[in-house]
Amino acid sequence: MSDKEVTVFTHPTRRQALTLMMAAGSAGLFMPNILGKGEAQAAPPAKPTGKVIIGFSQEPTVFNPHMPHIEVDEGVSFSIFDPLFGIGPDGSFYPALAREVPSVENGGISADGLTWKIKLRDGVKWHDGKPFTAEDVKFTLELLVDPNFRSWRKTGHEHVRELTVVSPTEITWKMAVAFAPYASILAATFIVPKHAFDGVADKNTAPFNNAPIGTGAFRWGNRVAGDHIELEANADYFGDGPYLERVIYKYIPDLTVLYTQFKTGDIDVIGLQYITPDHYDEAKSLDGKKVNVVPMATVESFSFNMEKPQFKDPAVRKALYAAIDKQTIIDALYYGLPTPTESYMPQQSFYYNPDLPKHEYNMETAEKLLDDAGWELGSDGIRAKDGVKLSFTNSTTAGNHIREQVQQYLQQSFKELGIEMKISNLPPAVMWGDYWMMSQFDSVVVGINFLTGADPDTSDYMKSTSSAAKGGAGQNTWQYANPTVDKLLEEGGTIFVPEERKKIYFKIQETVRNDLPLLPLFQYAIVRGHKAGVDGVEPNINVRIDSWNVASWYWAS
Amino acid sequence: MFHYLLGRLWQSLVLLVIVSMIGFAVLNLAPGGPLSQYALTPGMTQEALNRLAEQMGLNRPLPVQYADWLWHLVQGDWGRSYRDNQPVLDVIGRHLFATLLLMGTSTLISILVGTWIGIKGAVKRYSVFDYAATVGAMVALSIPTFWFGLVAIYVFSLWLKWLPAGNMYTIGDGSFGDYAIHLIMPSLVLAFVNVAVWGRYMRTATLDVINQDFVRTARAKGLPERTVMMKHVVGNALLPMITLAGVQLPSILGGALVTETVFTWPGMGRLFLDSLGYNDYPVVMGLLMFSAMLVLAGNLIADLLVAFVDPRIRLG
Numbered sequence: 001m002s003d004k005e006v007t008v009f010t011h012p013t014r015r016q017a018l019t020l021m022m023a024a025g026s027a028g029l030f031m032p033n034i035l036g037k038g039e040a041q042a043a044p045p046a047k048p049t050g051k052v053i054i055g056f057s058q059e060p061t062v063f064n065p066h067m068p069h070i071e072v073d074e075g076v077s078f079s080i081f082d083p084l085f086g087i088g089p090d091g092s093f094y095p096a097l098a099r100e101v102p103s104v105e106n107g108g109i110s111a112d113g114l115t116w117k118i119k120l121r122d123g124v125k126w127h128d129g130k131p132f133t134a135e136d137v138k139f140t141l142e143l144l145v146d147p148n149f150r151s152w153r154k155t156g157h158e159h160v161r162e163l164t165v166v167s168p169t170e171i172t173w174k175m176a177v178a179f180a181p182y183a184s185i186l187a188a189t190f191i192v193p194k195h196a197f198d199g200v201a202d203k204n205t206a207p208f209n210n211a212p213i214g215t216g217a218f219r220w221g222n223r224v225a226g227d228h229i230e231l232e233a234n235a236d237y238f239g240d241g242p243y244l245e246r247v248i249y250k251y252i253p254d255l256t257v258l259y260t261q262f263k264t265g266d267i268d269v270i271g272l273q274y275i276t277p278d279h280y281d282e283a284k285s286l287d288g289k290k291v292n293v294v295p296m297a298t299v300e301s302f303s304f305n306m307e308k309p310q311f312k313d314p315a316v317r318k319a320l321y322a323a324i325d326k327q328t329i330i331d332a333l334y335y336g337l338p339t340p341t342e343s344y345m346p347q348q349s350f351y352y353n354p355d356l357p358k359h360e361y362n363m364e365t366a367e368k369l370l371d372d373a374g375w376e377l378g379s380d381g382i383r384a385k386d387g388v389k390l391s392f393t394n395s396t397t398a399g400n401h402i403r404e405q406v407q408q409y410l411q412q413s414f415k416e417l418g419i420e421m422k423i424s425n426l427p428p429a430v431m432w433g434d435y436w437m438m439s440q441f442d443s444v445v446v447g448i449n450f451l452t453g454a455d456p457d458t459s460d461y462m463k464s465t466s467s468a469a470k471g472g473a474g475q476n477t478w479q480y481a482n483p484t485v486d487k488l489l490e491e492g493g494t495i496f497v498p499e500e501r502k503k504i505y506f507k508i509q510e511t512v513r514n515d516l517p518l519l520p521l522f523q524y525a526i527v528r529g530h531k532a533g534v535d536g537v538e539p540n541i542n543v544r545i546d547s548w549n550v551a552s553w554y555w556a557s
Numbered sequence: 558m559f560h561y562l563l564g565r566l567w568q569s570l571v572l573l574v575i576v577s578m579i580g581f582a583v584l585n586l587a588p589g590g591p592l593s594q595y596a597l598t599p600g601m602t603q604e605a606l607n608r609l610a611e612q613m614g615l616n617r618p619l620p621v622q623y624a625d626w627l628w629h630l631v632q633g634d635w636g637r638s639y640r641d642n643q644p645v646l647d648v649i650g651r652h653l654f655a656t657l658l659l660m661g662t663s664t665l666i667s668i669l670v671g672t673w674i675g676i677k678g679a680v681k682r683y684s685v686f687d688y689a690a691t692v693g694a695m696v697a698l699s700i701p702t703f704w705f706g707l708v709a710i711y712v713f714s715l716w717l718k719w720l721p722a723g724n725m726y727t728i729g730d731g732s733f734g735d736y737a738i739h740l741i742m743p744s745l746v747l748a749f750v751n752v753a754v755w756g757r758y759m760r761t762a763t764l765d766v767i768n769q770d771f772v773r774t775a776r777a778k779g780l781p782e783r784t785v786m787m788k789h790v791v792g793n794a795l796l797p798m799i800t801l802a803g804v805q806l807p808s809i810l811g812g813a814l815v816t817e818t819v820f821t822w823p824g825m826g827r828l829f830l831d832s833l834g835y836n837d838y839p840v841v842m843g844l845l846m847f848s849a850m851l852v853l854a855g856n857l858i859a860d861l862l863v864a865f866v867d868p869r870i871r872l873g
Binding site for chain 2 (some may be wrong): 061067070148150153154205227248251253254264428430448450474
């Protein structure tokens, strides 16, 4: 559901940036399979051996990676398909179907960012034995903007012009505008085979969509609807691996049951939604299991609808922020797992600004802010100013118990200040429908990953022209409008040198921290676990799902 | 008889259309929609959602969407799932086997054990057995299945390690024995409650019959007690059970959501919940029609069956 806030993002390091744009390709020359072997004790087996069962609490059902899907679907896609180049845990790109990660230095990208040239790996075969060529890349990029195809995402791809197949192993195109986030978007774009759609009238119902053919480490086996998906090792995989004969994605809808089956050993790896925080203490001490806390890119915030009269006064937003006892919320309700934050940017990002003013929980400050701004207590115990009562609703997904407790806690704190907060929670489909997208709420508690693809650009969330309620195209549901931020976002999207970009995004974070359209609470962390015998399992904050490097997983014998 | 059947079928058809209209309206009028689950995806925009809605035909007026759906249904096309793009009938068919296996086994157990307990309890009314059965039934009816299922898993899987913690079969095995061993816990947990239900009904029905005049007459004729019980009492007491079984048919095929969830059983109950959660309208509508048909068919069959076995009832 929409409420599962695990998403793609990047924390491009200097190294990645250099790889992409300036330096020689050396930094990008390792395979994903090599990653994650840091703690491996045993060498992988000579040939694929054994099977791994990964438990998910949602069912993967969409196997065409370019149709609308959820995180767990990407888990399957990562096993079956490859992008041109992917993104590793440290934020650097690694080549996959491309022979090298395109950069200005190696001629892959022109200095103005408008001409792209990708050299492809030779001798790669699709799972059905047909050769992979530049035609497939062209087909994929065209499919993404095909008006008759239910394309998941057009962002970035819509700028691509003049796609030209130079040779079976080389493809070039022009960009209509210089769009720096495109590299990160490509790193999340899986290449699909052209021949699977030959003669197919409606691409939305192509047989391929339910029996995908890829180039990846595992080939499609079978699916038992409502239960599991079975993939088999692809012996012809161009990279290292696979080391497992079979990978099974098992659907276990209840989190308690998911954890129980992890305990009993019925599943080898506990995937999305992982181990619930209340089970962390017990899970740590389980025999034969490796359990660790991993940061996620999602930031939890108390978000305002800035067009509501109650929230137009910055003093109100500042006062509410001062009245939030973050640490208590984190420790008492979230078992101390998340990290408090001041920014919407994940702290592992190269673009994260660590020097933002620190939040301080202080009720007196809050009270003074409101008094000074002229919000006076009325006879009903609620503050008001110029006929506007400091009363509002707060909404989130109904049934999210921890969040509901957070709301009740905040309700109490705010009440002490003479602020009335009414809790009005909605089922997910309603909450994140028009209510959220069209800014019909007063305030919400929400966890969002703000970054576009794997890039620091947040135009869709923060540009004044991105509010759907005002006829815009994005998801600026706060209706946040600051000309400075608009200008900076525009500038940041066209700069290809990370050190230069960094300054801009630092400034944006500073402005947003000052304006407080959202009160940043914390950055999420999850509790992951797998059997001690499974080697190669490595978290990657830059992708949405665990199995991104399943090609390099193996059983330590 | 034929006219009766024709009349019932015609009634059923009208009912189905009404049910589908109400279902379709309620489903579509609820706020949110099939696309809202994508709203929090990074980079998702209202523009993209609008484009998808248009491609999927979700922005058409509701009556047009309904007419379109009905027109396809009449032609035998139940539509395709929004989630996995499979034809709705295939989706339902795939989950039906799992449900039939679990519910079939469990219902069989509960009917056999339940009627036995019911008869015995009625015959030896106010005996220790009867009291034990009554108390047991109350306990069984009040225990939440979810909790009971988890306790069973803790005891038999984690602690004693006798039975698997769930799932329909071991992936890669799937032999008869493998299915059987996976079936034990969920079917018994599910039967636990239903035994109580059947037992209570059967006890009441038996008591009802046992005090009738014809039973006394049978005894007065000098028939052996066994014949009196089997032929006159149980035979007549089973009649209302046929109606009950007919009414229960839809729930048997409708799946047991809680048990399926605890034991990760890929049945109809979970399909319904998942489809509802994702606003997968075609599948939800398909399931709605399917269960409506089952309710109607179940009642019809029960009525016919009762008329068949009970000479006092004549249809038509």
